[in-house]
Amino acid sequence: MEGFLMIVKKFHNAWLVFGPCVGINIELNPIKPRHSRLLRSAVQRETPTSQLSEIWTPLETQGWKPCDESINKPTLPEKSEGYIQVFLDGGLNQQRMGICDAVAVAKILNATLVIPYLELNPVWKDSSSFEDIFDVDHFIDVLKNDVSIVKELPEEYSWSSREYYALAIRDTRIKVAPVHATANWYIENVLPVLQSYGIAAISPFSHRLSFDNLPMDIQHLRCKVNFQALVFVPHIRALGDALVNRLRNPQHTTEEMGSNYLQEVTDADDNKNAGKFVVLHLRFDKDMAAHSACDFGGGKAEKLALAKYRQVIWQGRVLNSQFTDEELRSQGRCPMTPEEVGLLLAALGFDNSTRLYLASHKVYGGGARIATLKELFPLMEDKKSLTSPFERTLIKGKASLLAALDYYISMHSDIFISASPGNMHNALVGHRSYLNLKTIRPNMQLMGQLFLNKTMEWSEFEHAVVEGHETRQGQLRLRKPKQSIYTYPAPDCMCQA
Secondary structure (H helix, E strand, O other), X not given: OHHHHHHHHHHHHHHHHHHHHHOOOOOOOOOOOOOHHHHHHHHOOOOOXXXXXXXXXXXXXXXXXXXXXXXXXXXXXXXXXOEEEEEEOOOHHHHHHHHHHHHXXXXXXXXXXXXXXXXOOOOOOOOOOHHHHEOHHHHHHHOOOOOOEEOOOOHHHOOOOHHHHHHOOOOOEEOOOOOOOOHHHHHHHOHXXXXXXXXXXXXXXXXXXXXXXXXXXXXXXXXXXXHHHOOEOHHHHHHHHHHHHHXXXXXXXXXXXXXXXXXXXXXXXXXXXXXXXXXXXXXXXXHHHHHHOOOOOOHHHHXXXXXXXHHHHHOOOOHHHHOOHHHHHHOOOOOOOHHXXXXXXXXXXXXXXOOEEEXXXXXXXXXXXXXXXXXXXXXEEOHHHHOOOOOXXXXXXXXXXXXXXXXXXXXXXXXXXXXXXXXXXXXXXXXXXXXXXXXXXXXXXXXXXHHHOOOOOHHHHHHXXXXXXXXXXXXXXXXXXXXXXXXXXXXXXXXEO
């Protein structure tokens, strides 16, 4: 009971600090735990050794593996039809999918791909280029036998720029590519432009290639780009390795952090006592909270603040607004709060000795929202707690690089779980499935219904959570029509073992 009261006190104190950041009247609306009954039991829980051992056990082989590319070696066409440019918007993972599709389209058209242009992110104000995020030389080298790729256009086409297409309608711009267009659409509509002008610029390009009815070599190529060609720049990989090392070997304190983290990782290579850790992608920013139209316990002032935000950003046109909070939760349409994710993890068997890495940008409500999660998992870390200010110099204020670092660490964790579906969740589910790594997919509908029951005992909640997630811990699922090849890489990108 004492531990539970401490949570409430910390929750309230954190709200006093972070409340003003979200524009809510903190005097009238201090955030409190919403599931006190469950929380009280979760704080006092003792996880059986057998359950702990089971939750950390890696996945067994599931009968699928990445295909052997040596069987059908790719070849380049004798003559390129021209240059393909694409302009990609969205966040890191949406752009990642666009890059994979751009390579595929270049292959379909026998064209030369210009390194994709990444648009300024309107939400995070991040101007990072392809070369800032991905190792461009590695990208070109891995794909050298598949598609001709150049870093920039030759002088004769230097006029074809973002600014050029922003000024007027241009014959070389393709701006009517339908969502999930077929290969034939590109052959019929883009190839003639290439043959006439030697260049075609496609914008917008997000989600502009079908997942179905494409030749198998094109599907394999998309996965080759995603899982082999796209690696992050060296300084992201080096910093990521250092953070993974610190998570596995907590003896590396902040006093040891510095510029020489490459040596730190090298020194840790022979450490056979490295611990395990789980990455939680806590997707709970203000945009998501507002767009969901759910009630998160901040009282009338929070509801009004989120409603006002919806009006400003989406002019009030949010589909969920027509449903009650109870209806939304019972349908699994509400993102889980940090408190709810903590209860989910506790019920699955993670105890308070679990090393938890928090991958997120900004959490709506700040420290007040995270206080309960921190109390349940006191060994929780994030980018800031694991690095020195010097180490963060190259990524500070760069949302794409921060996301890249989180992605890299997530790919090296023993277990990954995302609080809510989204592009990051989908990308990592696919990538980790490709490598047969344990990944927990929350059953949002089940969790929503469980949290609506305010009288449920911990044992009943725990049993329902465990039972509802038995088949949601990395078991391979074959892609169905219209589903993304990047989330479901089998059978298109994988072969039966």
